[in-house]
Each structure stands twice: as C-alpha cells, then as structure tokens.
Amino acid sequence: MSHAISLSADIWVMRVIFETDSQLQMEALNINKVDSSAYAAVIEDTKYQLKLWFSYYEINVCRRSANSVAHELASLDRMYEPNHYVEWEA
Numbered sequence: 001m002s003h004a005i006s007l008s009a010d011i012w013v014m015r016v017i018f019e020t021d022s023q024l025q026m027e028a029l030n031i032n033k034v035d036s037s038a039y040a041a042v043i044e045d046t047k048y049q050l051k052l053w054f055s056y057y058e059i060n061v062c063r064r065s066a067n068s069v070a071h072e073l074a075s076l077d078r079m080y081e082p083n084h085y086v087e088w089e090a
Contacts, residue, residue, distance in 0.1 A: 001025065002042075002045075005046065005050065005053065009053040009054075016054055016058075017059075021062060023061050029043065029047055
C-alpha cells in the first residue's frame with residue numbers, strides 16, 4: 001500500500017481509490033481511532049500519508065481473485081529500476 005500511495009502522490013493524483021484483498025488492512029486504515037497494535041507505527045504513518053497527499057481517498061476490499069491484475073502489475077514493477085516507465089499499446 002505504501003508504494004501505491006507514494007506512486008500516486010509522485011504523479012500528483014489528488015483523488016484515489018485503493019483496493020486491497022486484506023479486510024484487516026482496510027479496516028485498520030479506515031478507522032478514525034489511533035491504532036495500538038504491533039503494527040501501529042506503519043498503520044498510523046500510512047493514514048497520515050493518505051491525509052497529507054490526497055484530497056479524497058477510499059480504501060476498499062475486494063476478493064484476491066478480482067485483484068489479479070493488480071498483483072500482476074505489482075510483480076512486473078519489481079522487475080524494473082525506479083523511475084523506469086513502461087507503455088503498452090492496446
């Protein structure tokens with residue numbers, strides 16, 4: 001999620017909808033209370049980044065099978081150096 005937030009902020013996207021296949025992650029990031037779990041620092045930093053960079057954001061949960069395109073794109077992203085752009089023709 002942090003990489004998606006950074007990438008979206010880097011290209012000046014102001015209104016975003018993120019999807020995750022983790023119900024726990026979605027609930028942790030959507031709750032307005034301060035997190036006190038073992039992952040509190042990461043969760044609170046992610047919530048701060050969302051509020052800092054975006055005028056509007058949503059975090060939704062979807063089934064992993066419905067999120068397969070995102071998983072494929074993420075695995076392709078790991079193959080390239082930072083700031084390397086790839087274009088596909090339709």
